[in-house]
Amino acid sequence: MMKFLQPAPGRTVHLPDGTEIPTTGMDIEDSLFRRRRLADGDLIEAERPTEAPALEAEPDTETGEAEAVAKTKPKGGK
DSSP: OEEEEEEOTTOOOBOTTSOBOOTTOEEEEOSHHHHHHHHHTSEEEOOOOOOOOOOEEEEOTTTOOEEEEOOOOOTTOO
């Protein structure tokens, strides 16, 4: 079973293979390593961050290049 965990504030935690767990967190498989880090307070359970809205490319008619444009609702409109 996977859990989304992140290092406790002010701590740096490395997986057994030497990979550093990012401060933003990551999914970690259930193991003795994970349970020990949780018990020691090195890792804490965290909420998975939500993804930002996707940007769509619209072609620029003058240059022929695509620009990233976020789809948003116009302000003040119905």
